[in-house]
Amino acid sequence: MGGISKQMKHHYHFIGIGGIGMGTLALLLIDDGHAISGSDIKENIIIDQLRKKGAAIHLSHCKEHIQNPDYVVFSSAIKEDNPEMVEARARNIPILHRAKLLAGVMSLKKAITVAGAHGKTTTSSMVSSLLTVAGLNPTLAVGGIMNNTGASADLGQGEYFVAEVDESDGSFLFFNPFYSIVTNIDFEHMEYYKTWENMLKAYAQFLSQTHLLGARIICGDDKNLKELAIAQHGPMVTYGLSKDNNFTASDIRHKGFESRFVCHEQGKRLGEIELHIPGEHNVVNGLAVVALSRLMNIDFSIVQKSLREFTGVQRRFTKRGEVNGILFFDDYAHHPTEIMATLRAARLLKAKRVIALFQPHRFSRMKFLQKEFVESLQDCDYLIMTDIYAASEDPIEGVNTQSVLKDLKAGRSKPTYYLKQSDIARHLVSVLAPGDLVITLGAGNINQVLNELIQQVKERSA
Numbered sequence: 001m002g003g004i005s006k007q008m009k010h011h012y013h014f015i016g017i018g019g020i021g022m023g024t025l026a027l028l029l030i031d032d033g034h035a036i037s038g039s040d041i042k043e044n045i046i047i048d049q050l051r052k053k054g055a056a057i058h059l060s061h062c063k064e065h066i067q068n069p070d071y072v073v074f075s076s077a078i079k080e081d082n083p084e085m086v087e088a089r090a091r092n093i094p095i096l097h098r099a100k101l102l103a104g105v106m107s108l109k110k111a112i113t114v115a116g117a118h119g120k121t122t123t124s125s126m127v128s129s130l131l132t133v134a135g136l137n138p139t140l141a142v143g144g145i146m147n148n149t150g151a152s153a154d155l156g157q158g159e160y161f162v163a164e165v166d167e168s169d170g171s172f173l174f175f176n177p178f179y180s181i182v183t184n185i186d187f188e189h190m191e192y193y194k195t196w197e198n199m200l201k202a203y204a205q206f207l208s209q210t211h212l213l214g215a216r217i218i219c220g221d222d223k224n225l226k227e228l229a230i231a232q233h234g235p236m237v238t239y240g241l242s243k244d245n246n247f248t249a250s251d252i253r254h255k256g257f258e259s260r261f262v263c264h265e266q267g268k269r270l271g272e273i274e275l276h277i278p279g280e281h282n283v284v285n286g287l288a289v290v291a292l293s294r295l296m297n298i299d300f301s302i303v304q305k306s307l308r309e310f311t312g313v314q315r316r317f318t319k320r321g322e323v324n325g326i327l328f329f330d331d332y333a334h335h336p337t338e339i340m341a342t343l344r345a346a347r348l349l350k351a352k353r354v355i356a357l358f359q360p361h362r363f364s365r366m367k368f369l370q371k372e373f374v375e376s377l378q379d380c381d382y383l384i385m386t387d388i389y390a391a392s393e394d395p396i397e398g399v400n401t402q403s404v405l406k407d408l409k410a411g412r413s414k415p416t417y418y419l420k421q422s423d424i425a426r427h428l429v430s431v432l433a434p435g436d437l438v439i440t441l442g443a444g445n446i447n448q449v450l451n452e453l454i455q456q457v458k459e460r461s462a
Helices: 020-031 045-052 083-090 098-106 120-133 196-208 223-230 280-295 300-309 336-347 363-376 401-410 421-428 448-461
Strands: 011-015 035-039 056-058 071-074 095-097 110-115 139-146 151-154 160-164 179-182 215-219 236-239 247-255 258-265 268-275 318-323 326-331 353-358 382-385 416-418 436-441
Touching: 011 020, 011 083, 020 035, 020 045, 020 071, 020 098, 020 139, 020 151, 045 056, 071 083, 071 098, 083 095, 095 098, 098 160, 110 120, 120 139, 120 160, 120 179, 120 280, 120 300, 179 196, 179 280, 196 223, 215 223, 215 280, 223 236, 236 247, 236 280, 247 280, 258 280, 268 280, 268 300, 280 300, 280 336, 318 448, 326 336, 326 448, 336 353, 336 363, 336 436, 353 421, 363 401, 382 401, 382 421, 401 416, 421 448, 436 448
Parallel strands: 011 035, 011 071, 035 056, 071 095, 110 160, 110 179, 139 160, 179 215, 215 236, 326 436, 353 382, 353 436, 382 416
Antiparallel strands: 139 151, 247 258, 258 268, 318 326
């Protein structure tokens, strides 16, 4: 397999190697011949893949894990007092932010990045599928495990490198892409940006870093994003459902998991696109891929094939099972905009009841967006909320699930409950009936409830 570079190989130690961004980069580097070690606190599929490739993985954080690496790699989720960070500094071992290392690796190829508040993982995975079907053999680093391949990373021999880049900590500013797709801007990550103006400045800077021989590909339905892009020099194309975009969709039809639409470029009909992932938001994501394909002179028939064969990404409206006419799904949605889009997609499946199990993610997000969460959770027939998944944050006084639940119940007549995560399956098993659709929502570990719930439903009906 072709490597990223012919430069000297190094030993990289990743703190928090099981995170999707960290693990994906580690997978690329180990495939490129570098030595990889790392630490995390629990097993997952990424760690399993790395271990099978020869990485040395430790399931704890302690200074003894820092042997003699050439570099120590961290993400913004790792705190300064992490014992491995402390040890690396004490021994003057170079410490690299994950995004900075990824940007350096990407600089050796022609970069295609996907940024934005929502839709990054699905869009970057769609782009990956496009370039693969087109025979361009890209290198890939996306923010989720693609159902088609079972992987989030692939070391390709071609000239292109497709990556999802992260705005949450400002690290997308390390990148200088040839083509940059930006899906949207939303009120998010205020614990980092502090103000809306700071966020807009960061996106403006990111857009300005796109290569002048490439292009910025933006969702023109997002007014703020479009204004930022128009104010800058350089090639730009827009996509979206509004008719004033360069790439638009008409005759949108949804049937179960399938969506079909007719794609237009500058008002001219290109042809029909068929998707096998649900929701209008994925129609928009598909348009981004069409826009890129036209810039790259990829034949429209290849776009049609790649999108038709694309089966999505794990934890993005992933079907987990069907028992006695009850459907079970899992989705990573953890921001109000994402939750609304996911629940709308769930409605397209025509279930008798949509039953949502929501685990809020991060205290800061709940603090800044409580009103928006209340609004976004209305479009389900039965709602269970559980405790906030802290991620790397400390609790914030007065911010908890109960405060959101109180506001929800005030304006909602449908069943709405708070339960500890360990009690959800036992509660639901007596409530579910044929025709129901159950979906877990959240970026934490709420999806683990589904294994127990599905098993209990099977036992009940045995």
